[in-house]
Amino acid sequence: MRLIDVQDLKKHYSSGMINKQYTRAVDGVSFFIEKGETLGLVGESGCGKTTVGRLLLRLIEPTSGKIFFDGVDITGLSRKEMRKLRPRMQMIFQDPESSLNPKMRIGESIAEPFRLGLHGRMGKAEIKERVLELVNIVGLNPEHVNRFPYQLSGGQNQRVVLARILAINPEFIVADEPTASLDISVQAQILRLIMDLKKDFGLTMLFISHDLEVVRHMSDRIAMMDRGKIQRIESARRA
Ligand SMILES: Nc1ncnc2c1ncn2[C@@H]1O[C@H](COP(=O)(O)OP(=O)(O)OP(=O)(O)O)[C@@H](O)[C@H]1O
Numbered sequence: 001m002r003l004i005d006v007q008d009l010k011k012h013y014s015s016g017m018i019n020k021q022y023t024r025a026v027d028g029v030s031f032f033i034e035k036g037e038t039l040g041l042v043g044e045s046g047c048g049k050t051t052v053g054r055l056l057l058r059l060i061e062p063t064s065g066k067i068f069f070d071g072v073d074i075t076g077l078s079r080k081e082m083r084k085l086r087p088r089m090q091m092i093f094q095d096p097e098s099s100l101n102p103k104m105r106i107g108e109s110i111a112e113p114f115r116l117g118l119h120g121r122m123g124k125a126e127i128k129e130r131v132l133e134l135v136n137i138v139g140l141n142p143e144h145v146n147r148f149p150y151q152l153s154g155g156q157n158q159r160v161v162l163a164r165i166l167a168i169n170p171e172f173i174v175a176d177e178p179t180a181s182l183d184i185s186v187q188a189q190i191l192r193l194i195m196d197l198k199k200d201f202g203l204t205m206l207f208i209s210h211d212l213e214v215v216r217h218m219s220d221r222i223a224m225m226d227r228g229k230i231q232r233i234e235s236a237r238r239a
């Protein structure tokens, strides 16, 4: 069963003001991701990886093409319909600080999806309990919940981002170079955590990186991208 099915997706940016020039950031890509599968997306800087990721979650509008999520073409959905779908698809960015509210304590950030009633009404005590449970799952200390993002390391903040995503409980995750901003020594820990969470929570994932070794490690299949196009898709298992 395909959770994601992308057909001839394009994103062109007009760049020249006088004689119309276009950057073909994404220039006709087609692929699918099975439920529970991780598809790796690898390619050189500027080849269009992030643009594909953002298109899939409709954070930006495609120039043309179709994106089916769980059988529904989301390119035609209204803002309201999209809002309903949004919790089912989440993105992990390179820089964890950019997806955390700097004025919110860690515990509040993780609690927010519960407080907003994403999974029905929950009492304060229950929310607190769920937050501590998630803090534990992602390997943070309970005392971290009272801190602010600037008081945590990059690796710790990426763990907070993951806890918050688990609170939202999506089916599909786009992880865009999720460890690129971290110290080498913490990168492997965070990658392992993402792998474990993916397995434990049955997530489907698009894992983006310029590093083929990392992508191979994380993925079931790999899509090789070059200048806006996917050149080929192959199994991540070595022959
Ligand atoms: N908002 C925009 N306006 C104009 N051009 C853009 C915009 N966003 C991206 N591009 C261009 O589209 C191309 C693809 O960019 P994208 O960020 O998707 O690459 P990437 O593969 O993620 O690169 P990196 O590995 O460096 O993150 C680049 O040439 C970029 O300059």
Ligand SMILES: [Mg+2]
Binding pocket: 049, 050, 051, 176
């Ligand atoms: Mg990118």
